[in-house]
Amino acid sequence: MTAELVAGVDSSTQSTKVVVCDARTGEIVRTGRAPHPDGTEVDPAAWAQAFADATRDVLDGVQAIGVGGQQHGMVTLDEAGEVVRPALLWNDTRSAQAAKDLTDELGGPGVWAKSVGLVPVASFTVTKLRWLAEHEPENADRVARVLLPHDWLTWRLLGQPETAVTDRGDASGTGYFSPTDNTYRPDVLAHAFGGRTPDLPTVLGPSDVAGHTSDGMLVSAGTGDNMAAALALELAPGDAVISIGTSGTVFGVTETGAADASGLVAGFADATGRFLPLTAALNAARVLTAGAAMLGVDLAEFDRLALAAEPGAGGLTLLPYLDGERTPNLPGATGSLHGLTRANMTPENVARATVEGMVCGLAAGLDAVRAQGMAVKRVLLIGGGAQSAAVRAIAPIVLGLPVVIPEVGEYVALGAARQAAWALGGATEPPAWAGTKNQLVLGEPAGALRAASIEIQQRHLDAREAAHGVSAKLGED
Numbered sequence: 001m002t003a004e005l006v007a008g009v010d011s012s013t014q015s016t017k018v019v020v021c022d023a024r025t026g027e028i029v030r031t032g033r034a035p036h037p038d039g040t041e042v043d044p045a046a047w048a049q050a051f052a053d054a055t056r057d058v059l060d061g062v063q064a065i066g067v068g069g070q071q072h073g074m075v076t077l078d079e080a081g082e083v084v085r086p087a088l089l090w091n092d093t094r095s096a097q098a099a100k101d102l103t104d105e106l107g108g109p110g111v112w113a114k115s116v117g118l119v120p121v122a123s124f125t126v127t128k129l130r131w132l133a134e135h136e137p138e139n140a141d142r143v144a145r146v147l148l149p150h151d152w153l154t155w156r157l158l159g160q161p162e163t164a165v166t167d168r169g170d171a172s173g174t175g176y177f178s179p180t181d182n183t184y185r186p187d188v189l190a191h192a193f194g195g196r197t198p199d200l201p202t203v204l205g206p207s208d209v210a211g212h213t214s215d216g217m218l219v220s221a222g223t224g225d226n227m228a229a230a231l232a233l234e235l236a237p238g239d240a241v242i243s244i245g246t247s248g249t250v251f252g253v254t255e256t257g258a259a260d261a262s263g264l265v266a267g268f269a270d271a272t273g274r275f276l277p278l279t280a281a282l283n284a285a286r287v288l289t290a291g292a293a294m295l296g297v298d299l300a301e302f303d304r305l306a307l308a309a310e311p312g313a314g315g316l317t318l319l320p321y322l323d324g325e326r327t328p329n330l331p332g333a334t335g336s337l338h339g340l341t342r343a344n345m346t347p348e349n350v351a352r353a354t355v356e357g358m359v360c361g362l363a364a365g366l367d368a369v370r371a372q373g374m375a376v377k378r379v380l381l382i383g384g385g386a387q388s389a390a391v392r393a394i395a396p397i398v399l400g401l402p403v404v405i406p407e408v409g410e411y412v413a414l415g416a417a418r419q420a421a422w423a424l425g426g427a428t429e430p431p432a433w434a435g436t437k438n439q440l441v442l443g444e445p446a447g448a449l450r451a452a453s454i455e456i457q458q459r460h461l462d463a464r465e466a467a468h469g470v471s472a473k474l475g476e477d
């Protein structure tokens with residue numbers, strides 16, 4: 001009997017990745033990938049081209065496909081379905097003032113967190129729409145429909161039908177959708193967008209069929225990239241995921257939605273009908289590439305340097321805000337290196353401080369997720385940056401928790417494929433795939449390493465407070 005095949009797509013910040021799997025077991029039989037252009041505003045046509053390149057010769061015999069995509073990006077279409085302007089991505093910070101204004105205008109952080117699960121920061125779609133209305137009114141007037149990156153790709157796969165679709169997970173990242181009530185908030189959208197409410201995609205259920213491609217492939221609802229990764233990883237209670245891609249995200253799956261008035265944790269929905277409390281840092285894998293470039297070495301040599309230094313990097317502390325920051329909300333911040341002396345200013349210590357500083361940002365995110373009531377027993381580390389030997393060695397020390405490194409894989413694409421298999425099979429639960437194989441389990445640090453963990457994190461928090469006035473106690477936020 002020939003296996004039924006399903007495909008999953010990850011249209012993320014830096015690239016499109018595709019996996020084709022056996023629908024029954026999840027075994028990967030083919031893969032493809034293609035890069036995206038750099039920059040925080042991108043013509044969606046580039047994603048369509050990358051999709052075409054990544055799927056070329058890969059989709060033969062595939063019966064169903066699902067698309068996972070970078071969250072929050074603002075794709076604006078006119079009446080004819082043409083893109084109005086390049087999409088503003090989640091990591092574009094130009095709408096920081098709009099985020100502040102919207103927060104103040106609609107009752108403050110507590111009201112936002114309760115109404116739509118999040119407090120506006122520049123990443124969220126609603127703030128980008130406000131920016132567009134204020135700064136490009138002629139473009140804003142032409143907008144007939146607003147989609148997210150995964151919605152747009154799904155809509156194109158379906159032949160650009162009258163009605164576009166999305167899912168609850170990705171919709172929950174817009175700022176005009178309530179994940180607890182499962183409804184759009186057109187009042188919030190209209191307030192942000194000069195009184196107008198462009199057409200929004202219909203929100204499908206977790207295993208709904210969105211439609212079919214022209215050659216008969218079933219298309220599932222798709223979802224945001226972090227939701228897709230959670231679906232692939234089959235998380236257990238006590239599991240938190242840390243994804244080190246362009247963004248550094250920390251999340252878990254919960255039965256109730258988060259409403260964090262501090263704005264650190266966004267109370268997203270997941271791709272199964274539950275919730276996905278998440279913090280996202282703007283500075284993650286690219287801090288490592290920037291560090292390597294600055295030291296004039298490749299990533300392997302950068303890892304070697306970092307691992308040649310002692311934990312604590314001889315007293316150096318790097319605040320990694322190279323692209324501004326989202327968590328904490330410091331869109332205009334820049335990075336800084338603290339504690340330099342003639343003795344500690346070595347390439348090894350600088351490399352180590354770079355990795356430690358990036359991971360400390362994630363540790364602060366983990367604390368914020370815990371503060372929302374998520375008991376975390378272990379961390380699963382995924383994303384491109386999790387392939388770094390230095391990150392793997394340093395993460396358990398800084399996080400102070402056991403860290404599991406699942407077998408290297410494209411978990412977003414895999415989750416999207418699992419969703420496609422779910423829609424294809426029509427069962428009430430997603431198919432029981434083989435699950436992730438743990439490649440490595442790194443133990444919780446003890447003794448001297450535990451002390452180093454506390455010291456590194458405390459120095460990070462102290463430097464953050466001194467440089468940016470953001471105060472937090474260790475283990476709180």
Ligand SMILES: Nc1ncnc2c1ncn2[C@@H]1O[C@H](COP(=O)(O)OP(=O)(O)O)[C@@H](O)[C@H]1O
Pocket residue numbers: 012013014015244245246247285286288289299383384385386387388389
């Ligand atoms: N061995 C490695 N060490 C450090 N960084 C790595 C390594 N392998 C990949 N990366 C980084 O991972 C990032 C890509 O990860 P990915 O999760 O695909 O990102 P995104 O989802 O944002 O597109 C790139 O910045 C790349 O430099």
Ligand SMILES: O=C(CO)[C@@H](O)[C@H](O)COP(=O)(O)O
Pocket residue numbers: 012013014069070071072090123173224225226243245246247248249278280
């Ligand atoms: O904004 C968020 C989550 O809220 C980001 O996680 C984006 O979804 C992009 O993810 P990567 O492409 O960096 O993996």
